[in-house]
Amino acid sequence: MGILTVLWEKWTEFKRDFYKITLAAMMAPLMYLVIFGLGIQTTSHGEPYLNYLIPGVVAMSTMTGSFSAVAQNMSVQRLYEKALDQVMVSPTPLWQFIVGQIIGGALRGMYSAGIILLLTLPIHTGLIYNGWSFLIMFLNGMVFATIALVLSFLAKSYTDAPRYQAYIIMPMSFLCNTFFSTDSMPEGFRQAVNALPLSQASSMIRGIATENGFSPWGIGILLIYLAVFSVISFLFIYRKKNL
Amino acid sequence: MIEIKDLTKKFQDFTAVDHLNLTVRTGEFFGLLGPNGAGKTTTISMMSTVLLPTSGQILIDGRPLTRSASEQKRKLSVITQEYSMRQDMTMDEVMEYQGRLYYMPRKLIRQKTEELLSFTGLLDFRKRTVRHLSGGMKRKLMICRALMIDPEILLLDEPTAGMDALSRRQMWNLLRKLNNHNMTIILTTHYMEEAQSLCERVALMEKGRLDKVDTPANLIRELGAYAVDETSSGQMLQSRYFQNRAEAIAWLSDRGEDASFRSTTLEDVFVERMGHHLEKK
Numbered sequence: 467m468g469i470l471t472v473l474w475e476k477w478t479e480f481k482r483d484f485y486k487i488t489l490a491a492m493m494a495p496l497m498y499l500v501i502f503g504l505g506i507q508t509t510s511h512g513e514p515y516l517n518y519l520i521p522g523v524v525a526m527s528t529m530t531g532s533f534s535a536v537a538q539n540m541s542v543q544r545l546y547e548k549a550l551d552q553v554m555v556s557p558t559p560l561w562q563f564i565v566g567q568i569i570g571g572a573l574r575g576m577y578s579a580g581i582i583l584l585l586t587l588p589i590h591t592g593l594i595y596n597g598w599s600f601l602i603m604f605l606n607g608m609v610f611a612t613i614a615l616v617l618s619f620l621a622k623s624y625t626d627a628p629r630y631q632a633y634i635i636m637p638m639s640f641l642c643n644t645f646f647s648t649d650s651m652p653e654g655f656r657q658a659v660n661a662l663p664l665s666q667a668s669s670m671i672r673g674i675a676t677e678n679g680f681s682p683w684g685i686g687i688l689l690i691y692l693a694v695f696s697v698i699s700f701l702f703i704y705r706k707k708n709l
Numbered sequence: 710m711i712e713i714k715d716l717t718k719k720f721q722d723f724t725a726v727d728h729l730n731l732t733v734r735t736g737e738f739f740g741l742l743g744p745n746g747a748g749k750t751t752t753i754s755m756m757s758t759v760l761l762p763t764s765g766q767i768l769i770d771g772r773p774l775t776r777s778a779s780e781q782k783r784k785l786s787v788i789t790q791e792y793s794m795r796q797d798m799t800m801d802e803v804m805e806y807q808g809r810l811y812y813m814p815r816k817l818i819r820q821k822t823e824e825l826l827s828f829t830g831l832l833d834f835r836k837r838t839v840r841h842l843s844g845g846m847k848r849k850l851m852i853c854r855a856l857m858i859d860p861e862i863l864l865l866d867e868p869t870a871g872m873d874a875l876s877r878r879q880m881w882n883l884l885r886k887l888n889n890h891n892m893t894i895i896l897t898t899h900y901m902e903e904a905q906s907l908c909e910r911v912a913l914m915e916k917g918r919l920d921k922v923d924t925p926a927n928l929i930r931e932l933g934a935y936a937v938d939e940t941s942s943g944q945m946l947q948s949r950y951f952q953n954r955a956e957a958i959a960w961l962s963d964r965g966e967d968a969s970f971r972s973t974t975l976e977d978v979f980v981e982r983m984g985h986h987l988e989k990k
Contacts, residue, residue, distance in 0.1 A: 548793035
């Protein structure tokens, strides 16, 4: 019930800011596709580079869409509007609030990815998306929504949200199997980057899209991230003394 | 009944609330008074679980109030000092969100929203977002939101701050009416006439500690029910308090034209008790 309340709140926000949200979700990925995919026309492993790029950009969109849906919103609600107090006082179990935020954030990530899929539809790439692809997109969205929640509970001012975006999301966008393979990275650094959730999501979505299959370990890694950050966010909301 | 037991809140080295012990009876109108920084808002924040105590506990009807105590929280509603609302929501959405958070059926949410917004004169502005409301309208909306769920306990943190005299009186009447329906109300305020007019008992707090708990009448009686104010030229106003009227009038007759006679108020009690501490500083 509480989960539905949070989803209703997210839905009202989505309806109100529909054009802003849609435009924001389109802008950066579209630029990447135009510049790296169409502008600089190259090939990768004998295939058009676009075929490599699109799955990465889809994974990246689930990350940025879900992260920004939760991080900015929650930081502003907690620190500026004090609207989180309304939830804290209410009898709605706080775990339901957290789960609602995670699902709501993941859905926004899915929406961002869906826009990219629609935009790239006219380019006949031959890439394949199936139920597994969408499950991985949703899971990746959940992971980043949970990370966003934890960071917004840690934030000391509502201007911290854009900083997290710059320190965490931006480097991951470029490094994690989105624009180029991690294979060319130095030993040690490659393993570290591969352990990041976006690297796994990109790799799995790309594997499915190019019919090369994917390692179920990737799903396991995403689930580990989800579990760890969920536990941290539950601890924060139940135990943090000055929320 | 609300029992506050040994409640302490520390922010690093600063102790905002220091071993506070209080009992508020069911249906009582109770005031928390004190100068700025006395710990009133921190106490209310702990009673609404927004802040967690460093030590001690709060019991509602004998059961501890925690962030996971949904049954206890269902009885509570809070009007905070700051406007704690989503700025981009309309009034209707703010009310619906509140109703949903308290598991109210949709039909009842619509009915109560209509009723409360109409009562506070906000109905015509229901589609306006919070961002575009005046301070007074936001304050009224917060009251509507708090009353939406028919709480058993209402926590009010300076609810009339920034209100004009007329709105304040309307608010007092509303609070009296709610209290007559056996709602327990805990109020913090800087307006002593508000506390004197509304509260059955008041707690005087200073530096996070409880100084005194009693009825406003008893506190006034203890100080002296009659006051004579005297302003000598170029000096500060000085008040002298008397237990009986004849004594006060006798004193007054010995003074010049600068002295005047009146009844003692809760504000006098506050100034006398808290003012001495301030002078010592």
